[in-house]
Amino acid sequence: MLFHSTRGNDNNKTFEEILMQGLADDGGLFMPDSWPQVDIDHLKGLNNFIDVAKYIVPMYTNSSFSTDEVHEVLDNTWHDFEEKDYINIVDINESLSVLELFHGPTAAFKDFGLQLAAAFFNKTLQDQNKTAIVFGATSGDTGSAAIDACKEFSAIKSFILIPDGNMSDIQRKQMTTVNKPNVFPILASGSFDDCQDVVKKGFKDRSFLKDGQYLLAINSINWVRIIGQICYYFYAALKTNRFSEPLNFSVPTGNFGNVFSCYAASKMGMPLSKIVVAVNSNDILDRFFQHNDYSKNKVSETISPSMDISVASNFERLIYDFYLNRDSELCSNLYSKFPVESISLDEDIWKKSSSLFMSFSVDDNSTFKCMKNYFDNLGYIMDPHTAVGADAVSKLNDRLENKTVILSTAHPAKFPNALEKAGINLTTIPKNLKKVLDKKEISFKLSPFDNSIFEFIQQNS
Ligand SMILES: *Cc1c(COP(=O)(O)O)cnc(C)c1O
Numbered sequence: 001m002l003f004h005s006t007r008g009n010d011n012n013k014t015f016e017e018i019l020m021q022g023l024a025d026d027g028g029l030f031m032p033d034s035w036p037q038v039d040i041d042h043l044k045g046l047n048n049f050i051d052v053a054k055y056i057v058p059m060y061t062n063s064s065f066s067t068d069e070v071h072e073v074l075d076n077t078w079h080d081f082e083e084k085d086y087i088n089i090v091d092i093n094e095s096l097s098v099l100e101l102f103h104g105p106t107a108a109f110k111d112f113g114l115q116l117a118a119a120f121f122n123k124t125l126q127d128q129n130k131t132a133i134v135f136g137a138t139s140g141d142t143g144s145a146a147i148d149a150c151k152e153f154s155a156i157k158s159f160i161l162i163p164d165g166n167m168s169d170i171q172r173k174q175m176t177t178v179n180k181p182n183v184f185p186i187l188a189s190g191s192f193d194d195c196q197d198v199v200k201k202g203f204k205d206r207s208f209l210k211d212g213q214y215l216l217a218i219n220s221i222n223w224v225r226i227i228g229q230i231c232y233y234f235y236a237a238l239k240t241n242r243f244s245e246p247l248n249f250s251v252p253t254g255n256f257g258n259v260f261s262c263y264a265a266s267k268m269g270m271p272l273s274k275i276v277v278a279v280n281s282n283d284i285l286d287r288f289f290q291h292n293d294y295s296k297n298k299v300s301e302t303i304s305p306s307m308d309i310s311v312a313s314n315f316e317r318l319i320y321d322f323y324l325n326r327d328s329e330l331c332s333n334l335y336s337k338f339p340v341e342s343i344s345l346d347e348d349i350w351k352k353s354s355s356l357f358m359s360f361s362v363d364d365n366s367t368f369k370c371m372k373n374y375f376d377n378l379g380y381i382m383d384p385h386t387a388v389g390a391d392a393v394s395k396l397n398d399r400l401e402n403k404t405v406i407l408s409t410a411h412p413a414k415f416p417n418a419l420e421k422a423g424i425n426l427t428t429i430p431k432n433l434k435k436v437l438d439k440k441e442i443s444f445k446l447s448p449f450d451n452s453i454f455e456f457i458q459q460n461s
Pocket residue numbers: 108109110141142220252253254255256257258259306307385409410
């Protein structure tokens with residue numbers, strides 16, 4: 001299986017190449033040349049998450065690694081989960097359940113994608129006898145998951161920019177208390193966008209790297225993260241009804257990576273009814289699905305900060321595959337003008353949306369209400385991101401057939417302020433989170449407005 005860019009000018013790449021490259025040279029996103037197809041009967045015979053991953057992952061990695069090599073990697077990939085089955089499914093009623101994806105070491109679903117990324121980064125670096133810098137900015141969960149996933153690999157040094165903003169204390173402490181010689185949490189006095197600008201500049205410039213050193217991105221456009229997420233959709237569907245009926249999945253989303261993974265699983269053969277695209281008041285995706293208007297607005301801060309985005313990077317993959325039938329020229333045309341010109345598809349093409357997608361934008365007020373409702377009526381505590389997915393389902397319920405699964409993307413203990421405001425008292429907190437509370441914080445304060453971050457990396461790489 002080889003990969004190509006959604007914009008048509010970076011093609012025939014192996015898995016290892018796109019893993020280490022991240023974004024395509026032409027600015028597009030990598031896609032597999034075709035959708036590998038699963039044998040549902042074979043999947044029905046599997047009974048744990050790792051075995052499902054051992055079936056799915058090699059379909060995308062066979063251009064670079066043998067199946068045996070991949071199985072060996074997967075035996076050591078996902079670690080420090082507090083749930084031995086990795087996921088947990090909580091039934092709310094006959095037709096509704098919550099898929100908890102937050103039992104990993106950083107208590108957010110990003111552990112699934114980033115631990116797989118780190119495992120393959122490390123394998124590649126060992127095979128090639130090279131080192132790498134992981135460089136990224138985080139609004140909360142990405143940074144901690146990336147740091148945790150890479151911290152045991154001495155060939156990888158992580159430099160993560162932490163902006164001023166509404167990240168919770170726990171989220172910050174998850175990054176600043178790791179205290180490993182290859183981990184550098186940088187408190188950058190600026191906004192998330194300022195930090196993103198520094199990262200972009202770094203990926204253009206690269207002069208601060210050593211000879212032959214890789215610069216690795218951790219944002220959600222790396223295909224390897226999508227692969228890790230595809231695995232839990234198949235496993236969740238297996239556990240829910242053994243693929244006997246198509247399910248709906250409600251996905252609280254920002255950059256569309258998690259939604260696209262669901263779409264990818266369905267293209268590979270997972271029975272799927274509808275995907276509910278649930279967003280907070282940063283509603284570019286909802287405006288597209290409701291009104292065919294994909295236009296960039298300013299970011300507003302919400303109580304679900306990991307979904308505070310102005311554009312949804314992975315959405316380009318859906319435009320390319322689902323709407324444009326993989327016409328890279330059309331895709332390139334649309335995106336070369338975006339965001340100056342907003343994206344609006346031909347009405348006939350856009351209408352296809354309703355065959356698979358529904359969307360809803362949930363504001364902070366409704367998010368609080370939903371958290372409180374679930375707590376008061378069911379004793380179930382959810383985090384604000386999950387509540388966006390749950391509230392969207394309750395608003396769209398009349399139009400949903402079949403069983404619905406709400407993806408729970410973070411443990412509520414990561415967002416104590418939101419819980420307090422919703423009047424919810426959380427009594428248990430995961431061991432992995434508790435650990436960081438009293439540890440000493442070590443971080444580096446640098447400005448995103450001059451060269452100091454690059455000088456710092458050079459000195460410490
Ligand atoms: C990153 C994140 C999201 C958004 O995921 P996307 O793949 O960008 O849609 C949702 N919830 C939580 C808790 C996250 O950390």
